[in-house]
Amino acid sequence: MKSVYLDHQASTPLLPEAFEAMRPYFTEAFGSPSSLHRFGLRVRDGVKTAREQIATLINAESPDDIIFTSGGTESANLAIKGFADANERKGNHIVLAATEHPSVINSIEYLEKHHGFTSTKVPVNAIGQIDPEAIRAAITDKTILVSVHLVNHDIGTIEPIKEISKITQEKGISLFVDAVAAAGWHPIDVQSLGCQLLSLSPHRFYGPKGVGVLYRSRKARVTSLIHGGVQENGRRAGTENVPAIIGAGVAAEVALRDMGDRIAHVSRLQKRLYDGMMSRIKFIKLNGPVPGPDRICNSLNWSTEFIEGEGQLLLFDLHGIAVASGSSCVSKSLKVSHVLSAIGLDHALAQGNIIMSLGKDNTEEEIDYVVETFTKIVDRLRTMSPMWQEFQEQKIDSVISPTGIGQSFTERAASVSGKPAH
Amino acid sequence: MSDQKEYTLYNDTVMDHFMNPRNMGDLPEADGVGEVGAAACGDIMKISLKIRDGKIEDARFKTFGCGSAIASSSMATELIKGRTIDEIKNFSNQEVVDALGGLPPVKIHCSVLAEEALKAAIEDYEKKNAAVAK
Numbered sequence: 001m002k003s004v005y006l007d008h009q010a011s012t013p014l015l016p017e018a019f020e021a022m023r024p025y026f027t028e029a030f031g032s033p034s035s036l037h038r039f040g041l042r043v044r045d046g047v048k049t050a051r052e053q054i055a056t057l058i059n060a061e062s063p064d065d066i067i068f069t070s071g072g073t074e075s076a077n078l079a080i081k082g083f084a085d086a087n088e089r090k091g092n093h094i095v096l097a098a099t100e101h102p103s104v105i106n107s108i109e110y111l112e113k114h115h116g117f118t119s120t121k122v123p124v125n126a127i128g129q130i131d132p133e134a135i136r137a138a139i140t141d142k143t144i145l146v147s148v149h150l151v152n153h154d155i156g157t158i159e160p161i162k163e164i165s166k167i168t169q170e171k172g173i174s175l176f177v178d179a180v181a182a183a184g185w186h187p188i189d190v191q192s193l194g195c196q197l198l199s200l201s202p203h204r205f206y207g208p209k210g211v212g213v214l215y216r217s218r219k220a221r222v223t224s225l226i227h228g229g230v231q232e233n234g235r236r237a238g239t240e241n242v243p244a245i246i247g248a249g250v251a252a253e254v255a256l257r258d259m260g261d262r263i264a265h266v267s268r269l270q271k272r273l274y275d276g277m278m279s280r281i282k283f284i285k286l287n288g289p290v291p292g293p294d295r296i297c298n299s300l301n302w303s304t305e306f307i308e309g310e311g312q313l314l315l316f317d318l319h320g321i322a323v324a325s326g327s328s329c330v331s332k333s334l335k336v337s338h339v340l341s342a343i344g345l346d347h348a349l350a351q352g353n354i355i356m357s358l359g360k361d362n363t364e365e366e367i368d369y370v371v372e373t374f375t376k377i378v379d380r381l382r383t384m385s386p387m388w389q390e391f392q393e394q395k396i397d398s399v400i401s402p403t404g405i406g407q408s409f410t411e412r413a414a415s416v417s418g419k420p421a422h
Numbered sequence: 423m424s425d426q427k428e429y430t431l432y433n434d435t436v437m438d439h440f441m442n443p444r445n446m447g448d449l450p451e452a453d454g455v456g457e458v459g460a461a462a463c464g465d466i467m468k469i470s471l472k473i474r475d476g477k478i479e480d481a482r483f484k485t486f487g488c489g490s491a492i493a494s495s496s497m498a499t500e501l502i503k504g505r506t507i508d509e510i511k512n513f514s515n516q517e518v519v520d521a522l523g524g525l526p527p528v529k530i531h532c533s534v535l536a537e538e539a540l541k542a543a544i545e546d547y548e549k550k551n552a553a554v555a556k
Binding site: 308311328330332389414 | 430441446457459464465485492531
């Protein structure tokens with residue numbers, strides 16, 4: 001069976017160069033970077049190099065601005081809760097985009113529940129873009145932090161961070177940018193972005209899992225969430241995950257070196273996939289911006305009408321193709337992706353959602369196989385779908401291409417189940 | 423992956439009913455049709471029944487939903503063939519879950535949907551019959 005991996009926004013394979021660089025740090029170079037003997041000093045030097053490699057990837061002012069954590073989620077927690085803790089005296093209000101990652105949203109909810117904070121979620125438009133002026137309007141005299149992602153983890157929208165940072169700088173408020181979905185696939189310069197905090201996750205660009213990065217400008221104070229020794233300049237206690245940090249550094253260096261080629265390659269595949277899907281599948285909609293300057297180069301988020309996403313994912317998997325989905329059936333909470341709700345997507349379309357994210361090793365042949373396979377999957381699931389049948393019988397209408405023949409699938413579903421799905 | 427083990431989201435029985443659904447489709451001359459939706463997730467299930475001498479002669483389903491919703495409707499339509507209307511009225515989703523060899527906790531509601539669709543089809547049949555009897 002063919003094997004096509006189209007879930008690079010979930011994780012990527014470790015780069016062989018990174019693996020090789022990590023290897024000695026498991027066995028011979030096993031010392032703790034805090035130790036003062038040669039075992040420790042050797043490892044300390046390796047961590048220092050990794051810190052420089054990460055700092056270069058995002059053009060940080062200094063390698064000292066780089067904090068290694070356990071992953072993107074911990075970085076977001078540290079950026080928000082650590083910043084809130086250190087700056088509580090100045091205010092207790094946070095502004096965020098409605099489409100932030102759960103690690104951001106839930107960190108802020110925690111502060112609201114347990115530390116008397118309040119927050120304002122700024123809505124996005126139909127393709128997930130935030131209006132900088134809406135950020136300005138949401139800022140109060142109690143606001144200490146604005147949190148907006150660089151690229152949306154779900155629908156690939158690139159946000160106008162520079163415009164937003166003009167406002168936060170003017171107001172003297174710090175800006176945290178979750179760049180997990182961007183790093184390695186999109187140039188990042190923290191100095192020109194104008195943010196004080198930025199998180200990234202190396203396993204999204206061929207680095208290892210178990211390591212994350214928080215960039216913190218000297219202008220922004222954060223308090224450690226994990227208490228113990230003075231590792232990471234007192235901002236993250238605990239012996240460092242050295243092999244992962246070493247691998248992260250190499251992955252960052254290669255990502256920067258190859259970024260132009262990687263972007264060109266996946267952009268070409270993204271265009272091919274987009275054209276193939278749009279021309280071959282009826283009643284399909286792209287969520288987020290069309291491929292181009294407003295969208296990250298490596299992902300496409302689809303809604304296919306009259307069929308559900310988990311079924312699509314399962315059938316893809318049976319054909320050796322790995323994709324993701326934001327359907328309610330895939331989530332443990334039985335709720336559709338909050339990002340799809342935030343862009344105002346029809347509920348049935350949100351349920352028919354799948355996400356494809358590309359990587360450097362995907363090929364044109366793979367893309368053609370995916371499109372070909374998808375036409376079969378769609379036919380198969382539509383044959384099983386009572387809603388497709390009712391659409392054929394003109395009892396319900398399409399949301400994507402309405403013909404004016406009556407209620408939509410979502411309206412019909414609500415009348416069948418007695419109430420609208422959440 | 424070089425791994426020999428097959429990794430699937432559901433157990434073999436559920437996967438089999440998802441990949442090779444039994445009784446998928448419609449009965450053009452159905453005696454009772456039940457269509458229900460799950461407000462929790464938005465899934466839709468439709469079951470059509472052919473009933474003769476108080477017994478289920480044939481059943482078909484159509485489902486908009488996940489793998490376990492499709493498998494649940496496939497299994498439910500298999501289980502009920504030959505059963506009496508009274509038996510169907512006492513039909514429980516647990517029977518579908520057991521016959522499928524278990525469902526993940528978050529997917530139990532898919533089997534409830536199958537039970538509801540089945541009972542709605544019987545209700546529809548009885549309503550139609552009452553109208554004919556008048």
